Amino acid sequence: xxxxxxxxxxxxxxxxxxxxxxxxxxxxxxxxxxxxxxxxxxxxxxxxxxxxxxxxxxxxxxxxxxxxxxxxxxxxxxxxxxxxxxxxxxxxxxxxxxxxxxxxxxxxxxxxxxxxxxxxxxxxxxxxxxxxxxxxxxxxxxxxxxxxxxxxxxxxxxxxxxxxxxxxxxxxxxxx
Numbered sequence: 001x002x003x004x005x006x007x008x009x010x011x012x013x014x015x016x017x018x019x020x021x022x023x024x025x026x027x028x029x030x031x032x033x034x035x036x037x038x039x040x041x042x043x044x045x046x047x048x049x050x051x052x053x054x055x056x057x058x059x060x061x062x063x064x065x066x067x068x069x070x071x072x073x074x075x076x077x078x079x080x081x082x083x084x085x086x087x088x089x090x091x092x093x094x095x096x097x098x099x100x101x102x103x104x105x106x107x108x109x110x111x112x113x114x115x116x117x118x119x120x121x122x123x124x125x126x127x128x129x130x131x132x133x134x135x136x137x138x139x140x141x142x143x144x145x146x147x148x149x150x151x152x153x154x155x156x157x158x159x160x161x162x163x164x165x166x167x168x169x170x171x172x173x174x175x176x
Contacts, residue, residue, distance in 0.1 A: 042121075045096065045119075045121050048095040048096040048119070049119055049136050051094075051095055052094045052095060052096075052097060052117060052119060053117070053138055053140070055093050055094060056090075056094070056100075056115050056117055056138075056140050057140050057142070059086070059089040059090055059093070059115070060113045060114070060115050060140045060141070060142040061113075061142040061144070062085075062089060063082055063085050063086045063089055063104075063113045063142075064082075064111050064112060064113045064142045064143060064144035065144045066081075066082070066085055067081065067082040067085070067104075067106065067111040067113070067144065068110070068111050068144035068145060068146045068147055069147055070146075071146055071147055071148060071149060075106045078106045078111065079104055079106045082104050082106070082111065082113065083104060086102050086104065086113065090102070090115075094117075096119060096120075097117065097119060099117075099118045100115055100116065100117045100118070101115070101116040102114070102115050102116075103115075103116075108146075109145055109146055110143050110144065110145045110146060111143070111144050111145075111146060112141060112142070112143040112144075113141070113142050113143075114139065114140065114141040114142075115139070115140045116137070116138075116139045117137065117138055117139070117140075118135050118136075118137050119135060119136045119137075120134060120135050121134055121135065121136055
């Protein structure tokens with residue numbers, strides 16, 4: 001008889017605990033879920049921001065490098081070519097982008113490309129304590145010196161001749 005009484009008591013406690021645990025987990029989940037969704041949204045936009053930064057850095061350097069190869073062109077032709085190349089490189093490659101500005105400079109000995117990026121963060125209103133503004137901004141500047149192929153080839157030949165001469169001198173020194 002003591003066994004039945006114990007099992008009835010255990011059964012009642014189990015049912016009470018099950019009902020109580022089920023309700024509290026629902027309430028806890030309803031409190032945690034908005035935070036998790038905000039966190040996931042923030043992480044997604046952070047990954048978009050980092051991707052845009054890497055892509056913009058690469059595009060700025062590629063554009064500057066391609067502009068530096070136009071040694072025989074005038075500054076205006078080089079600028080026009082770089083403008084086309086810049087828009088081709090940036091078109092459709094950035095994620096969740098609000099705005100970007102480009103600035104291209106063609107100087108005597110170098111070419112410089114600057115991109116300014118502004119990206120809106122949708123969760124910044126919720127996380128106002130962490131963010132002072134609801135946009136992330138960065139600026140990338142890449143510079144490439146204009147190539148002078150004639151001097152480059154001449155210097156390569158000079159180095160090649162020095163290497164050959166050094167190799168011959170080392171062979172002659174080994175005979176002594």
